[in-house]
Amino acid sequence: MKINNFTYLLVSLAMVIGAYAVIIPHQDSGFCTDDSILTMKLPQKEGFGTTPNFVLEARLPEVPDTLGIYALSSPAVTRGYVQEIASARGTKGEVQDQGSTYVLSTDREFLSVETASGAETLVLDYKNAYGAPVKELPNEVVLKRNADAYANQNNLLAKGYRYSGMSYLTRQLIGENGLQGQAENMMGIAKYSRSLEGLPVEGAGSSINVLLGEGGQVQGYTKVSRNVGERIAVASTVPGKADRTYELLNPEEAFKLLQERGLTTEIADVEEAVVTGVRFAYYETVGDEKQEVTEPIYVFSGYALGPDERVEFQEYMYALSAKAGSAPHQQPDRSRAVDRNKVSEPEKGTKDAESRTISVVPLKEVVLTPRLGTGPLKEVAFSPR
């Protein structure tokens, strides 16, 4: 059988298309579109009157050639694991399973470990934590020295962590017309954070805080830090940088999406939002959630103006075009879950002498709702007295 040149051309073309489909999986316009590994979730909540006019007063960041997407891992938290941490910190007592956390609590110490991430909290004299110190707080140099020594002694700082500043718990008088006098420092919080590819890791995670109370003495710490693993993909504005290259939004597109979407924190009622800073960052979430991947995000910061004057804001946005601008997760409509006409009103309240009796009520088992479950949520039942 004679095959003409045109057929050769067709067969060759088909082979090229086939190879393209097999060798470079899930590529569209050169970018990977399989978002199954992009499991990281940002805290986003649809606003309440929060689609203001946005004004950009910031220089947009330069877009790096590539930014990695990394695997994260957490320890398997068991009672034994928590007992080991307690021993290492010199704390003794029975470890209790309290749902999302294991807790070891004595009269003086409170240790808890989140099962989802291994996030740790240890606080001494917890019943008076964040209270009024008797001795004055020393200066930042002394506080940092105490915090560094404690962090090193207890191997708190994983690879890549650096001191990132001191926060203070302050106290200030409220006068009839607002704040009066100077704020006094009551407590110091030495903060340690880490970066990835030169970018800060934002969110409640990648955060180690040493609490410094009475006379600058260490009162405890909190640590939310997952292990950063291998680079499993990259993000770029140019396709083909790696086997899996996800499209990275450029800052102009990201700002446009922000204008369309509005603010997604618990803020309400703003008319104008002035963006004074735009930057790339990575994101690690809070300790009570699972997280297996971290990817680049945009962070917009600035202030919002409305009837209530000026409010500072910081807004996160996915930097990968596959996810950016996505609406907050939808959930079942429970708006009619409870018909208040069908339940009896509670009695009018009275001022009661609770202290007489409450201490005799025994503790019961705690049943918590699943973390971020996708199943239908339960109806809220009202239980009359």
Next chain:
Amino acid sequence: MIVLRRPLLVSCILIVCLMWTGDAAEYGVSYDSTGGLGINYNSATDFASRMDSCGWYRQFLWGNNAAFEKDWKDVTKGGWDDRYADAADLAFFEGHGSPSGIYFPNDCCDDSKCSKDDARWGDLDMEWVAAHSCSVLADANLAAWAYTVCGNNGAHMMCSHKTTCYARNAGDRWAQLMCSGWSVKGAWFQQHIEKQPSGVTARVIATQATAGDHIWGKGSVASDPNPGDTWWVWTLTK
């Protein structure tokens, strides 16, 4: 029969003792989890589960379209807080906020905002109130929240934020810590350090005396503040 009288009497006393759970203190929760993550639902209901397990009585738990502004608005202003927010010792709101108020997704019964002008807390039963909401305790209206809403009426403390904050399961941790013996203020700041990102600022307003309050049964509680007592603000930026 005479022989059985004493054991019967002792048994009855024992049964009564075992069944009696006392006049539990009350808590109440309203939340808005519409149009976003269900995390506010978790925060509200996990808070309720923890307080239940701590022996507290649930005065109310209303969410989304069942949560009314009037539940938090003073009776003298046309609300019915004498059956809800102010009928509870501890009230928790989880949803949107601004320096002038907290916002409800349902405006069926009045409007959607319980403002500083609507609320008068503590004139009945409330001791502690928290709004896990953005910027309610920003500088703009601090004095109004401290004196007009809380201090002059008898509330002991209010917890919220100076800046914007992120939707988090704050209620679960706050309740867990309070039930473990942390002070109300200490538990609020601790959950803040654990759950919010760097740059977010939490605030608590109280008098010097009430700032060290623990929930009933878990430590000391100061007596109700008097009108004219000085209020202070504690501020913590993570």
